[in-house]
Amino acid sequence: SQEEEEDWKEAEGDVEVADRSTSNGGGAGEGITDRPIRVYADGIYDLFHFGHARSLEQAKKSFPNAYLLVGCCNDELTHQYKGRTVMTEDERYESLRHCKWVDEVIPDAPWVVTEEFLNKHNIDFVAHDSLPYHDASGASNDVYEFVKKLGKFKETKRTEGISTSDIIMRIVKDYNEYVMRNLARGYSRNDLGVSYVKEKRLRVNMGLKTLRDKVKQHQEKVGEKAMLASLC
Secondary structure: OHHHHHHHHHHHHHHHHHHEEEEEHOOOOOOOOOHEEEEEEOOOOOOOHHHHHHHHHHOOOOOOEEEEEEOOHHHHHHHHHHHOOOHHHHHHOOOOOOOOOOOEEOOOOOOOOOOHHHOOOOOOOEEEEEEHHHHHHHOOOOOHHHHHHOEEEEEEEOOOOOOOHHHHHHHHHHHHHHHHHHHOOOOHHHHHHOOOOHHHHHHHHHHHHHHHHHHHHHHHHHHHHHHHHHHH
């Protein structure tokens, strides 16, 4: 189709950029068009969601023959520079392995991409959204500044309306409802990290909610019967 042809032309234009970066000492190696182009994306990927998947899809489709490597930071590094995660590092690695756009997962990825890391994994381009992400120096330096200067940065677009922080906020907002639901499913208060008093209060609320639902159902049935009687 015309749209597919345009996509391919655009990708071919990107390959030409890659060739130019090679001639300028970009380190991509000669004959880049004769082999898969190794594109690297990195992140934390906590509570892996479709926003993550879409960004990886963009990275994978940045070239017709892209081989996508995805780096994921371990728990120690993430907790130090970003904060606590919901999922463990192994859970985050495994989530990425099940994304169809990912060809290879690199565990224990560095916080800042370096020339040594690019060379070690034969990376031609790094894909990420264009927002500046601070490195570990405390000087507000962009972690992708080095890659951008090399001309090896491929911008991806974020998906509006979805993020790990948004998902966590939804859970926090309806915290009591989720706790009551899990209590009803057989989880103990120790499993959920709630006190004895809070558990009792929530169970009372659960009982009241059940009672309200039953009253509402009864009222609806009475209303239906009254409507049918008026039609007779």
